[in-house]
Amino acid sequence: MIRVHFTAADFARVRFASRPAPLQELNVALMKMCSPDDTLLFGRWRRRLLQSLPPTVQPLSDLVPAEVAPHFLDVFSDSLKEGLDTVRASPPELVRAEIERVYARQPTPAPLWLRDLYRGDGGAWRLLRRAQHAAFDTALRPVWPLVQDLHRAEFTRHALTVAEHGIGAALTELVPGARLHENVWEFEASYERDITLGGRGVLLLPTFHWTGPPLIADLPGRPVAVTYPAGPGLPLSPGGAVGSDEALAGVLGRTRFDTLLLLGEEHTTSALARRLNVSNATASAHTAALRGAGLITSTRAGRAVLHRRTALGSLLVQCPGQGTRPVTVSDRGSP
Incomplete structure (x- = not known):
């Protein structure tokens, strides 16, 4: 059993690696x-x-x-x-x-x-x-393009979990059987270990070539790095890559994915609703989730609210080495 002891400062310093290492x-x-x-x-x-x-x-x-x-x-x-x-x-x-x-x-x-x-x-x-x-x-x-696509999908999944349910939910979903009891995060391992963070925080890094228990790197003066298995459970092969659009849409839901693509340009809530063919209330709910995950910003302009993609949101909808793709949104409804 691994037990990671948090302080309040440590909870504020939990970070999901935005790119694979x-x-x-x-x-x-x-x-x-x-x-x-x-x-x-x-x-x-x-x-x-x-x-x-x-x-x-x-x-x-x-x-x-x-x-x-x-x-x-x-x-x-x-x-x-x-x-x-x-x-x-x-x-x-x-x-x-x-x-x-x-x-x-x-x-x-x-x-x-x-x-x-x-x-x-x-x-x-x-x-x-x-x-x-x-x-x-x-x-x-x-297989590195596939690793990048899988990582982007995993990063987005946890960003949305944190936005909608908090960091505690993200930590307990990270590893099967993990528990968060007060300030102690526990998960199964083949050995016993207690780790005191003391304000250093945690770096969470998914890996797609490992299927065993999480791997811990605990060096003095650095955040404790937890490398956890997040892959499909099978060896990655160059022919096994899925389109990055499909991978990200599978995590976000098709309507949120389309929203993120559209917000490369500024839109009001009602304009988004028209483009997505959903109600204003549905468009507002999707933008709230994306905003909570740090993928878009929203500002009020009179009676309207203007939404636009953040730099992080742009990173997620771009393939490595390519620009943002244009989008044509059809009548897909909500996820």
Whole structure:
């Protein structure tokens, strides 16, 4: 059982990662590859990945010789370059302590390059960076657009839950069987642990390559990061991607999705109702939910209320690297 102890300040500092974290997604993909899941689909995925990984990736196997990984690999930056730079900037004392911890029970000494990393050698750091980059290119880059789409849908789902039911409901829905009792968030794990936040807050990050219990990163002076499984429960494949429109509409509901698309330009409530072919009351209810999730803003102008999409709302309705798509709203009614 994991028990996370909140203060009032911590509840105000719960944050859902707005974008996926390339290196953390890579970490869990490699963990899954090494897990004893022998189901047919995961077995095929594991064999295909093992066969395709280049020799450049070998240092990662040296760095994580068993199930225990050094904590300086737990990086939650939302770009690959920034994540790699963050790993390189890890405090030397943390790197040394973590290498010692990982190899404390190993029957063989650490490889030569890892002893160089322990001493802070620049060549060893470059070797590790190439290994992480090559592993990402092989394991994740082909499915990264799907990871981004799934993440956007998951982020939106929780934003709406928080807007309509509060942060407590979002935390209890995050992990099956999770409970929030007063100021303690509890969820099942294979070990007992109490974590006191003390004002640091929590970062919640969905992952789409892990099906086990949530993974906890608890480093001093940083928010406690909880990486939780949110995928379909099957290995991701490039051919399995769904359109980002469909993924987001499935979470928001078709009418709210259409509302968000329309509000790239300012609309009054009555204008939205006409475009969506719904009543003014229905349009008002949908804009209230989207506003509560931070996806639109609403301002009063005389007797009318003007609505427009926020930067976050625009982020959600844009495909990576593309602009906002135009929308033609038909008679779809409410979700």
